[in-house]
Amino acid sequence: MPFVVPRWARAQRGPFTGQSAQTLRDVADAVLPESLGAHRLDTAVEEFTQWLRSYKAGAEMSAGYGFTRIQVVPLDPSSHYVEQLEQLDKDARGKRGVPFAKLDLAGKREIVQAALASANVDALPRRPNGQHVAADLLGFFCFISSDGHDFLYNAAIKRDDCRGLASSGQRPAPLR
Amino acid sequence: MPVYESDVCIIGGGITAAMLSQKLAALRPGISIIVVEAGRTIFDLENRMHYRERTAKYGENPWPGDFIADQSATGIISRTMAVGGLALHWGGTCNRFSEEDLRLKSLYGLYSDWPLEWGELEKYYGEAEHRIGVAGEPSPFPGDKRSKPYPMAPMPLTWNLKALKAWGDKSGIPFQATPQAKNTVAYDGRSQCLRCGTCDICPTGARYSPDFTFKALLAAKKIVLHDQTLVRKLDHDAGGSTIVAAHAVRRDRPEEPIEYRARTFVVASGYTWSSHLLLLSTSSKFPNGLANRSGLVGKYMNGHAFMTAIMELDAKIYPGMNPDFGLISRQFFRCATDVPYVRHDLRIWENPGRNSPRLKDGGGRILFGDDVVADFRARATRGTARVRAYYDVHPSENSELTLDPSNKNKWGDPMPKIVHRLDAQTQALAASTKEHLTHVFERMAKADDAKVVSTTEGRYLDHPAGGCRMGTDPATSVCDNYGQTHDHSNLFVIGAPTLPTAGCTNGTLTFVALTLRSAERIAQVLPQRKASHAGEAHV
Numbered sequence: 188m189p190f191v192v193p194r195w196a197r198a199q200r201g202p203f204t205g206q207s208a209q210t211l212r213d214v215a216d217a218v219l220p221e222s223l224g225a226h227r228l229d230t231a232v233e234e235f236t237q238w239l240r241s242y243k244a245g246a247e248m249s250a251g252y253g254f255t256r257i258q259v260v261p262l263d264p265s266s267h268y269v270e271q272l273e274q275l276d277k278d279a280r281g282k283r284g285v286p287f288a289k290l291d292l293a294g295k296r297e298i299v300q301a302a303l304a305s306a307n308v309d310a311l312p313r314r315p316n317g318q319h320v321a322a323d324l325l326g327f328f329c330f331i332s333s334d335g336h337d338f339l340y341n342a343a344i345k346r347d348d349c350r351g352l353a354s355s356g357q358r359p360a361p362l363r
Numbered sequence: 364m365p366v367y368e369s370d371v372c373i374i375g376g377g378i379t380a381a382m383l384s385q386k387l388a389a390l391r392p393g394i395s396i397i398v399v400e401a402g403r404t405i406f407d408l409e410n411r412m413h414y415r416e417r418t419a420k421y422g423e424n425p426w427p428g429d430f431i432a433d434q435s436a437t438g439i440i441s442r443t444m445a446v447g448g449l450a451l452h453w454g455g456t457c458n459r460f461s462e463e464d465l466r467l468k469s470l471y472g473l474y475s476d477w478p479l480e481w482g483e484l485e486k487y488y489g490e491a492e493h494r495i496g497v498a499g500e501p502s503p504f505p506g507d508k509r510s511k512p513y514p515m516a517p518m519p520l521t522w523n524l525k526a527l528k529a530w531g532d533k534s535g536i537p538f539q540a541t542p543q544a545k546n547t548v549a550y551d552g553r554s555q556c557l558r559c560g561t562c563d564i565c566p567t568g569a570r571y572s573p574d575f576t577f578k579a580l581l582a583a584k585k586i587v588l589h590d591q592t593l594v595r596k597l598d599h600d601a602g603g604s605t606i607v608a609a610h611a612v613r614r615d616r617p618e619e620p621i622e623y624r625a626r627t628f629v630v631a632s633g634y635t636w637s638s639h640l641l642l643l644s645t646s647s648k649f650p651n652g653l654a655n656r657s658g659l660v661g662k663y664m665n666g667h668a669f670m671t672a673i674m675e676l677d678a679k680i681y682p683g684m685n686p687d688f689g690l691i692s693r694q695f696f697r698c699a700t701d702v703p704y705v706r707h708d709l710r711i712w713e714n715p716g717r718n719s720p721r722l723k724d725g726g727g728r729i730l731f732g733d734d735v736v737a738d739f740r741a742r743a744t745r746g747t748a749r750v751r752a753y754y755d756v757h758p759s760e761n762s763e764l765t766l767d768p769s770n771k772n773k774w775g776d777p778m779p780k781i782v783h784r785l786d787a788q789t790q791a792l793a794a795s796t797k798e799h800l801t802h803v804f805e806r807m808a809k810a811d812d813a814k815v816v817s818t819t820e821g822r823y824l825d826h827p828a829g830g831c832r833m834g835t836d837p838a839t840s841v842c843d844n845y846g847q848t849h850d851h852s853n854l855f856v857i858g859a860p861t862l863p864t865a866g867c868t869n870g871t872l873t874f875v876a877l878t879l880r881s882a883e884r885i886a887q888v889l890p891q892r893k894a895s896h897a898g899e900a901h902v
Contacts, residue, residue: 220733238420246417247424250442253823257432257442260421296731303722303729311722314422322722325735329720331420336683339720339739346683347419349557349566352547355519359681 202239202265203272210272211236211320213288217295218325220338231334235327239265239315264317271320275302337362365621369395369587370889372609372625374594374640375632376400377448378871379858379878381573381580382494383631386879388585390886396586397623398577399611401593401636402445403428406574412566415559425564426451431614433772434593436635436764438781440827446590447573448633450871452563454687455544455570457497458868459488461506461696463706467757467864471704473788474757477863478835478844486510487876492542495571495875496550499542502693515547518556521685523713526678527748528690531711534810536803538690538711542872544571545688551575562687591615595776597628597644597653599851606653606854612774627889629846629855630831631878634664637860638764638830639779654831654841654848654856661764663832664781665865666824670797671751672804673717676813680746682715689713695752695803696867703795707754708868709803714749717816718742747816750807752800753825755867759786764830783824826870828862845884846877852888857881 203211215232223231246260278298279287287298299321306319313330315323328335333347342359371387373380376398384396405426417423429451430442443449462481467473489511492499498515501507517540520528524540531538545556546569556569568575580586591614598608609623630637638661642652652660689712698706720739723729730738767780801818808815834840837849846855858874866873 218731220736222733222736242421243423246421247427248422249418249424250430253440253825255435255439255442257430260423292732299731300729309722311720325722325731329735329739333683339736340681340743341740342681344681344683346560347416349559351557352519352555355521355558355685356525358522358679359684 202236203269206276207269207272208236210276210287211268211324213295214272214275214299214321214324217292217299218321219328221292223338227334227338231328231332232324234332234334235324238327238331239263239268262317264315264323265320267317268320268323271302271306275299275321278302364619366624367397367587367589367621368624369397370625371396371627371629371885372623373398373629373631374609375448375630375636376402376446376573376577376588376590377631377633377858378450378573379633379874380629380631381447381576382491382875382878383629383857383882383885384580384586385494385576386882387886388580388583390882391889394889397589397625398586399589399592399594399609399623400446401434401614402431402443402448402590404446404574404588404590405429405451406446406578408566408568408574411564411568415561415564415566418564419561425561431593434778435770436639436779436781437767437770438783438823439635439779440823440825446577446588451572451574453544453572453871454562456869457492457495457499457542457544457872458691458708459507459542460484460866460868460870460873461693463697464755464864464866471698471700473704474786475834475863478833478840483880484873484876487880488872490879491872491875494879495544495872496546496553497542497544497872498540498547500539502539503537504693504696506697507693513542515550518543518545518547518685518688520690521688521713523678523680523682523684523746524688524690524711526680526746527711527713530676530678530748530811530813531690531692531807534807536692536694536709536807538692538709541689541691541710543688545569552579558685560683560685560687589613589621592621593774594623594640595643595774597640597854599646599648599653603648604850604852606851617773625853627853627855627885629857629881629885630860631857632860634827634830634859635764635779635781637856637858638664639766641831641856642764642766643776649850654850654854656850657838657841659760659832659839659841661779661830662760662762663758663829663863664762664764664783664827665756665758665829665862666783666827667753667865667867668756669751669753669821669825670800670818671749671821672818673714673816674748674750674804674808674813675717675745675816676748676808676811678746678811680713680716680748682713684713686713686715691868703799704792705754705796705799706867707752707800710751710753712749712751714747716743716747750804752803753867753869754796754800755864756789756824757786757864758829759784762829781827783827824865826865826868828859828865828870828874831856831860832863833861834863844880846881847884847888855881855885
């Protein structure tokens with residue numbers, strides 16, 4: 188049998204545009220570490236967006252070692268992100284009478300928390316799974332982003348870089 | 364039907380085929396060598412940085428198309444089937460076995476001795492390390508004495524490994540850098556390691572993989588390579604003592620069978636597909652397949668068992684510094700004869716940490732923003748290490764590879780099914796082995812206020828081998844210690860299948876060392892007659 192990309196994998200939606208992109212940035216304010224600062228929050232959102240843009244559902248995955256299994260990259264998790272982001276805005280307007288973007292940090296978090304509960308999100312996904320964009324964004328930052336990994340450890344590990352052998356034995360420098 | 368003639372036909376395109384081709388071409392200049400591989404050629408170093416990124420970010424296969432969907436086996440550890448074989452994506456670990464592996468019967472009364480002297484194997488280890496390009500440092504144990512230094516200085520320890528080595532050494536168990544087929548300086552036309560941390564897809568070529576050897580041999584016109592060509596059966600002459608042909612089919616032209624004729628055939632298809640091909644090659648004279656008068660083709664399939672501990676310790680570990688590189692201790696490669704037998708290596712790697720960022724704290728309160736970070740940092744104050752022991756176990760005769768009639772490829776060939784079984788003596792030692800390993804982990808934990816967080820036992824035998832074991836007696840083995848089959852003078856099996864046991868550490872260097880030794884025999888016995896150029900088709 189030749190390797191065939193499943194039919195469900197062939198049609199994919201692009202990531203965010205217009206209002207949804209802005210709402211995603213507002214969600215980042217709510218869920219990502221505020222101590223990142225605005226610039227690094229922008230970068231984190233851009234990295235997440237870029238990851239989604241280059242996502243190839245149905246691509247061949249490693250068959251693994253020990254217990255092998257032919258598998259493919261799962262469905263595009265972003266299929267319902269725009270709806271989820273729109274719903275956050277609706278919830279904000281319904282509960283607080285203002286758009287999501289106009290809420291203060293506590294207000295945004297309250298709306299996001301309710302949305303996660305409604306979507307039955309109990310844990311951070313190790314890779315975005317589409318259950319909710321807010322959890323996926325935070326999970327992406329914690330588990331996939333090299334910058335996020337460095338931020339958690341407060342160290343310039345730079346695991347996605349090819350760093351050379353010379354610096355191998357040195358303790359990774361603290362982030363500035 | 365295209366017929367390809369050569370002096371040597373090598374079936375399989377993995378690391379042993381690469382090493383055999385390279386050495387044969389040097390020992391017997393001008394001979395014609397055809398390498399036939401079922402999988403495809405992936406000679407695209409220029410794409411590997413991209414593959415690396417896709418793997419790291421999305422979990423995509425770093426070696427796209429490195430398997431054949433319907434050419435699968437039950438019980439295998441990897442689906443990889445491509446030019447380069449499993450050593451395309453190996454970790455590059457190049458440990459040697461020890462003399463005790465070859466003397467199990469005479470030293471411990473267990474299983475069987477290898478039909479080979481340690482000193483003989485040791486010199487080929489040195490050659491293998493130089494051909495592959497291994498970075499390592501000498502073992503502190505006298506029993507590990509080497510006749511030749513490593514060609515390159517060892518991989519420098521990362522910050523993490525320095526901390527973990529200090530911890531391990533404190534327990535009285537000396538650890539050192541694991542020997543790696545990775546360049547610590549530019550070597551053999553390949554660059555120095557850039558510590559990309561993704562050794563299963565090395566984007567720079569600093570980690571050895573057989574595609575480099577094949578590319579060089581092809582460029583020098585030393586070999587002809589037929590990829591995507593599945594050899595389905597070997598045929599013998601009327602008397603049965605000589606193999607005359609290999610019958611194959613190209614995967615993209617399935618309607619057009621191919622025949623290979625050669626003076627010497629070498630099965631270099633790894634621990635699964637070597638036995639499989641011999642078992643498929645039945646005839647009225649050999650109803651149980653070729654090289655199988657002993658009935659032992661596909662028997663004594665082996666590997667080593669393993670036990671893993673996740674340990675928590677007071678060291679600052681930064682996961683991701685070079686996760687595929689670790690430490691080894693060879694302290695337990697030897698075992699006194701007056702205690703329950705147990706032999707194993709001991710390995711330490713950095714570990715991603717048992718505490719992950721989380722959405723809810725222990726009280727169920729949802730966490731966002733800096734609270735996620737603070738909660739993580741509060742829980743991740745201690746480092747974690749993954750400690751593993753690969754330990755020696757011995758197969759029973761019915762630890763076997765059989766043909767599975769319920770699983771066939773598109774040509775109707777039954778696929779292999781591997782079921783590992785341990786001999787009675789190994790089974791009797793299971794409790795004392797587990798007790799010993801648990802004690803070793805606890806000893807390490809005590810050394811520095813560390814803690815064994817969890818232990819797990821491997822659910823498969825790793826670094827597998829066997830199926831065509833070597834020996835001196837044709838009644839109890841398939842081939843001699845050169846891989847020359849007892850039943851057919853021009854049929855060799857090389858590498859992993861020939862191992863009587865899999866030792867207690869990674870086997871690739873041993874497969875290569877044995878192959879290099881086989882190469883000398885094959886070169887020696889190959890008739891002088893000049894064949895036509897390899898790859899010329901005669902219809």
